[in-house]
Amino acid sequence: EDQVTQSPEALRLQEGESSSLNCSYTVSGLRGLFWYRQDPGKGPEFLFTLYSAGEEKEKERLKATLTKKESFLHITAPKPEDSATYLCAVQAIGGTYKYIFGTGTRLKVLA
Amino acid sequence: AAGVIQSPRHLIKEKRETATLKCYPIPRHDTVYWYQQGPGQDPQFLISFYEKMQSDKGSIPDRFSAQQFSDYHSELNMSSLELGDSALYFCASSAGTDVSYEQYFGPGTRLTVT
Numbered sequence: 001e002d003q004v005t006q007s008p009e010a011l012r013l014q015e016g017e018s019s020s021l022n023c024s025y026t027v028s029g030l031r032g033l034f035w036y037r038q039d040p041g042k043g044p045e046f047l048f049t050l051y052s053a054g055e056e057k058e059k060e061r062l063k064a065t066l067t068k069k070e071s072f073l074h075i076t077a078p079k080p081e082d083s084a085t086y087l088c089a090v091q092a093i094g095g096t097y098k099y100i101f102g103t104g105t106r107l108k109v110l111a
Numbered sequence: 112a113a114g115v116i117q118s119p120r121h122l123i124k125e126k127r128e129t130a131t132l133k134c135y136p137i138p139r140h141d142t143v144y145w146y147q148q149g150p151g152q153d154p155q156f157l158i159s160f161y162e163k164m165q166s167d168k169g170s171i172p173d174r175f176s177a178q179q180f181s182d183y184h185s186e187l188n189m190s191s192l193e194l195g196d197s198a199l200y201f202c203a204s205s206a207g208t209d210v211s212y213e214q215y216f217g218p219g220t221r222l223t224v225t
Contacts, residue, residue, distance in 0.1 A: 034213065043115070043201050043216035044154070087153065096167050097208045098144065101153035 002027045002092045006102035013078055013109050021073040021105045023088030031091040033071050034099065035064050038085045047073075047086075078109045113137055115204050115217030123223045124192050132187040132220045136204030142166070143185040144214055145177060148199040160185055161208050192224045 003026045013019055025033065032051050036044035048057045050066040057064050061082065063074040073086055085106045089099035116135040124130050136143050142161045146154035156169035160179035171177075174192075179185045189196060199221050203214035 032211075036216075041199075041219070041221070043203075043218050046213050046215060049211070049213055097142070097161075098156040098159060098167050098169055099146075099154075099214060100156070103153045 002090065002100050004088055004090055004100050004102035006086075006088050006105050008105060009103070010106040011108070013075075013107070015079055015109055015111050016077045018074070018076045018078070020075070021086055021107070022070060023073070023102055024070040025088075025090045026069075027090055027092040027100075029093030031093045033066055034089045034091070035062075035071070035073055036087040036089065038087055038104070040085075044087055075107070078107075080109045080111050083107055083109045115202055115215055117200075117202050117217040117220050119220060120218065121221050121223075123225065125225055126192055126194060128192050128224075130189045130192060130222060132189070132200055132202075132222070134185045134187070134202030134204075134217060136183050136185070136202075137206075137215055140204035140206050140215075141183055142205045142208055142212070143179055143183070144203040144205075145171075145185070145187050146201045146203065146216075148201060148219075150198075154201055157187070166208065189222075194224050197222060197224045 005024045007022045035047040038044045048064040053068045085104040087104045088102045144159040145157040148154045157171040159167045163179045177187045199219045201219045203216045205212040
């Protein structure tokens with residue numbers, strides 16, 4: 001069964017304290033891995049798509065990387081406005097286009 | 112830039128009532144997905160449509176049905192509502208079903224069943 005696990009569940013950082021969020025996945029075949037940011041009561045906001053192992057993408061203080069089993073979202077020198085839940089999702093090969101989400105990492109950045 | 116529009120944003124219903132949620136995709140997006148997110152949980156896929164045809168089905172109860180119309184908007188119809196149906200319901204749209212077409216999510220409809 002296709003599965004996505006994110007860790008840690010929650011993370012508190014001081015402003016400027018860099019860290020990484022993990023997304024481990026088990027799928028029969030990976031079509032794509034997606035990172036989203038979700039603020040409370042709002043819809044997920046698209047951040048990155050990764051397709052193959054070794055791929056990296058960056059956007060401001062965020063950098064996403066992908067291996068054959070997991071993805072990391074690196075946050076460099078975070079600011080309080082980076083506080084949110086970060087969701088990882090995968091799309092598996094096999095004729096289905098749905099996203100399978102992990103339970104997310106709740107990030108709190110303290111000023 | 113235009114985003115996915117969902118209506119209503121909040122809905123309160125009583126048990127055994129019916130509810131209809133609407134989703135208006137980003138212009139020129141032909142694929143719509145519905146997800147249900149319970150409190151503190153990840154979004155769970157319900158159903159999707161591509162070019163007005165059902166393309167995939169997830170954990171959608173038989174009490175729910177959905178369709179996509181000629182203008183590509185979609186409606187999720189929920190009958191015999193139960194307390195457990197209380198959740199955030201998200202609609203997402205994409206420009207196609209290829210993986211290169213990311214899903215863009217709407218703001219959600221918060222359904223409360225009392």
